[in-house]
Amino acid sequence: MRDTPLSNCERDFLLKAIEEKKRLDGRQTYDYRNIKITFGTDYGCCFVDLGKTRVMAQVSCELVTPKESRPNEGIMFFNLELSPMASPAFELGRSSELLVKLNRQLERCLRNSKCIDTESLCVVSGEKVWQIRVDVHMLNHDGNLMDATSIAAIAALSHFKRPDVGIQGDEVTVYSPEERDPIALSIYHMPICVSFSFFQQGTYLLVDPCEREERVMDGLLMIAMNKHREICSIQSSGGIMLLKEQVLRCSKIASVKVSEITDLITKALENDKKARKEGRKCGFAESMPQERITALKTYETSVEMTDLTKQASDIVESAHARAEIALSPVLPAPGMGQVGTGLQNAWGLEDEDDEDDDDDEDGDEPEVTIVAEKRGNKEKRERPVVIISDSEEEEVVILNPESS
């Protein structure tokens, strides 16, 4: 099935909006959409939602003979699947350019950066090693598949546990989880990919492009980093001309984003671990970046009313603390890291006074944010129907980052 074509009107509007620093969903240029990390019942199963983009990663392992050139190293295998479920443009079983691009980038991001101790996966040198297979399935495509994929893959790898093995003479025994506790992989660091899309020949830059933005962008720069600020891979794509300064600036933004996301993954893993220890079936963690009213179509995030005031006051504080950061320059000063903290209203109320409508009250920023929170909650409570409880969601435990 063919994809809906993009009209000139949409293209022009998007570009104009980007010029004016507006985005379709009310985010700011350097904001990520909501990230939600959910783990499945099995070890090594992870769902990542990035706004409406949704991917699933599943890690599995198998005993195989190693490659001749590396007899005592385990094998990492990455496989991506762009199922037609995610977007009508995807066809099953055809390896498209996009697929190759994503797959290679994932390989580069996770295998070449040596984030996993492959030597520890060796069972018998030259004969038996573990092959770790990571399957990532795209469930819904709303832009920025790469970031979602890399988060899902590394989270799933960190979550995964392989069965223990015992060696007696020539005999290799694989123990079931009941006999011996499975072993987690040893992960040195967590590379996470951050995508930047460029518009107007690199004049404008957005983090985490959504699908429509991806369709009008000129080019993409993907930077994979870990929280130690080590770059694990850089890849530019799409025929754009970059300047060195732009790349360096992106790398700085990436480092901030990566540390945020890493914290999120760690938290999610901890929550999952805790939940498992307490005997609950499955874990769940959710990022809760600042809920914002401006994105009217809020994701059905669950905000508990109890600590609303606390959260709101937190935001007020943080907003005050960072209020001096100007929104106006096209690309803010290097080192700008306070991305997406909700300090400013994305609807840019500062210029509303001169408009001829009745919308003349200029919003005090912190206040706005509080209202935003309230609305989000209200919506949530008043529309219980919206949450369609499918089997997977039923097991979801709501953990609020603020309370945990």
Added chain:
Amino acid sequence: MATVQLSEAEKVYVLHGIRDDLRVDGRSCEDYRHMEIETDVVSNTDGSAKVTLGHTAVLVGIKAEMGKPRPAQPAEGYLEFFVDCSANATPEFEGRGGEELGTELTNTLYRVFNNKRSVDLASLCISPGEHCWLLYVDVLLLQCDGNLYDGISIAIKAALFNTKLPKVLISEGEEGGTEIELSDDPYDSVRLSVDNVPCIVTLCKVGPRHVVDATLQEKACSVASLIMAVTPAGTCTCMRKVGGGSLDPESFFEMTEAGRRVGRALHGPLMALLSQEEALGQKRQKVGFLG
């Protein structure tokens, strides 16, 4: 360009020329075009050669690998052929487009070398039943201007001539098994005998006559051609008819006769040229594609 389209007028012109033993480029019916041969052009290989025949350009690389002999022939090594019709030659070969022609050429090469005399397979054996040399003959087609078979076979012969296999020392291992040691010295190497390696001669039947080394235009005028692999001794290791036409037995016998004659005449100068190049030794200025 693997094929060209010719108008009727062009065809008539070519046909009449050949009838009078004067071809479009001035050759007579049994003449080859200008041919350039250079060996040892790719240093990653054990033997390589580049041949240009008119605009047809072929690069052959031979890689030797240690392998296990085929169970049916435990005391022999073997050759593996692969023809890569690269998109360099024509955009039609992009992706899998060149595969069909590649398989056809590969199959013919297997047939040409399907006998014991062409290459001394026994000399490729290291220890019977356990180790042997496996020669990967990889043909890379860079430009097609007719007469691919001849170009490829000459390039293969030159590359085989150029092939140097490291000497192998077999010693008894401590635990009874054999240990294999490769000689480190690059000059301490074994050469292959190429005396019996055949050259392919393609005869194109154009009108009442036949031509050797047909260009694409001439090929477009012919209905059928005959491929003959001729050894220096004049025997034929493979013969097949290609193309959609048929031949009457008389002209067929004529063509085999001509093919043998041309083929035998080809070997002498080729070998002379190869040894001449060899004699230049290390001093030789390597031209490759830079010339």
Added chain:
Amino acid sequence: MAGLELLSDQGYRLDGRKATELRKVQARMGVFAQADGSAYIEQGNTKALAVVYGPHEMRGSRSRTLHDRAVINCQYSMATFSTAERKRRPHGDRKSTEMSLHLKQTFEAAVMTQLYPRSQIDIYVKVLQADGGNYSVCVNAATLAVIDAGIPMRDYVCACTVGFVDETPLADLCFAEESGGGSSLALALLPRGGQIALLQMDARLHQDHLEALMEAAMTACKGVSKVLDEVVRQHLQEVSVLTGE
């Protein structure tokens, strides 16, 4: 790093080069008669051929036609004998497909595609001998071939692979250095404007070193561009001036 010392204490590399020194670059344009443009390049022991066909009518599925510019179609393939270990397939594996994609991106940025709407330009690159920096060498070869075909470009695209060893950026990596496990960065540059057409980096590198590495890569690219420029000038001299014009 695999027991190999990639950079000696005296500052020399495995093949005796200095850290910023390029390998010897030799190139020739117009290698083949049948193609619209062709070039051959040797960069040290890495050898590549590039052939350009086009701009011509769209081939195959017409649905890929762009009504406002030309489609660039690239295929990267490696001769089966080009590597130390024989390759089973010349192209079609993931790495080659990716490489084709990268070449395509690079040349989409550099070629003035808007001049040829509804047409196609084919760029086919073949690595005959691989000894590190395959992508870069292919880009350089393809640039020459595109110039040979007379297709308008914004500027030369020059590419170079650089590595980072012992806090020192190494220009134009050879295979041994590339496989040594250090980080390597491939960069395609339009030298005049300093614009980067493609950037790709592997393995870990601290963020602080990025600038130095990119700087080194850009310098190396500019070095390559000088050589290419000379080749083009000489070629043009040969074909136009010496033939009596």
Added chain:
Amino acid sequence: MPTDTKRIRGPEVSQSLSRFICKPETTLPSDGTRADGRNRDQVDVRPVFVRCGLVSQAKGSAYIEAGNTKLICCVYGPKETERKDETDMKCGRLFADMRFAPFSCPERGSWIQGSQEKDLSLMVLESLQPAVCLHKYPRSQIDVNVMVLENNGSALAHAITCASLALADAGIEMYDLVLGCSIRQDGASYLIDPTFLEESGSYWASGENQGSLTVSFLPSLNQISGLQSDGEMGEGTLTAGVRTCIEGCYKLYPVIQQALVKAVRGAAPPPSES
């Protein structure tokens, strides 16, 4: 190499049983009669059984049995051509596909077409092409499928004969029938229409491929439509071999004609009562 993903194959290290059977020396006597009683150096082709129109779904089909070599051929078409991009639309296109059933040879074959089968398909195609009036079928294609059910030597030669018979049965206009014949050189003598053992067996006995030759021939027009040889052969043997093959084809000709006549009679409406 294409790999078969549809079936689970045996382990790669597995080998055919036949290799471990202690075979009695299969060296064929290099003189005297052949294993199946035929004579050397004589145009002594195996008796053939031919029947047309066995496959009702196909436009035309034929089955041939020569000794233990059994194969079946189906012809589909002329039908609309699948490949539209071909520039030459004035002529029809012929497609040939020859396959060995996995059980046809002593050693089990693969389900997917190997390169040898592709090569043979090409030979079948090129042998048939001169005989078919393709210009009568513009913008269309004709498919010829040959399946070797049991291979006891000379499969290609019989495949060509069988295919031309099937084409005739399908009512495709042809200039002539195409007959195939093959010989194998053994020392100074030749074996016409060799069996599987003779095809491969004598190879090991004398240790050398002394040459084998397959010729396809248009008997009425006296034209060679296809030829393929391998193994080292001198000039004399080659020419003599081709002549012998042609002779062999002539021997087959009446049998094939008869079969065709029978098929046509069977298909014709019953003669009006007279």
Added chain:
Amino acid sequence: MESCLKDQIGAVLLPGDVFTFIKTETISLTDTSKAEKIICGPGLRRNGDDVVVCKSGVLRHKHPNLYWVDSQQRRYVPVKGESVIGIITTKSGDVFKVDVGGSEQASLSYLAFEGATKRNRPNVQVGDLVYAQFLIANKDMEPELVCIDSSGRANGLGVFGAGGLLFKVSLGLVRRLLAPQNEIVKDLEKLYPCELVVGMNGRLWARAATVQKTLIVANLLESSENMTAQQRRTLFKRVADGNL
């Protein structure tokens, strides 16, 4: 027989639900005019003597005897006479191919624009938006659009779209928006001036004074899909107060 349908008005129906009509055994001779007639709209099919539901949704009724199922479908099926927003995908010969979100691209003739003649062709580029009406739409023929009414006037149809935003909503919302005196539109009117083009194929196009306001309008409309009137009013009020 109408009664059983009437009972269900406003109820959620699922495909396969059957309405059976009890036949009166005795045919009254005096009351011949009592033969009931109902009209089945989308989502209802007649099967013999029964009426079968074939779409899930809410049963609606229009006086006197029209019944249909109001479903939240997203995929558009062309219907003759409906006005839709289409995207020009290709120009071929003397027709444009237009993507309308249906299963097949619709065709739009060069001549189907106001004032267009063979000489004077309309200036339409690939990727442009057109507001057009279906002239032909049935399951056997390629759908055809026109940008003129029967008298050759544009009447609001034609190429449009500069400076606005196109977005997609469900077909249900579109129908609600198009209903006369619709609350959403009224609320929106009060907020600030904006232009709105509503295509029956679920595409909406909006333009307001600034990019910002256009975005607000778009987001408001998108989110009003699943809101009660009360929620919507509070939301709109807050926007009006400038709290957004």
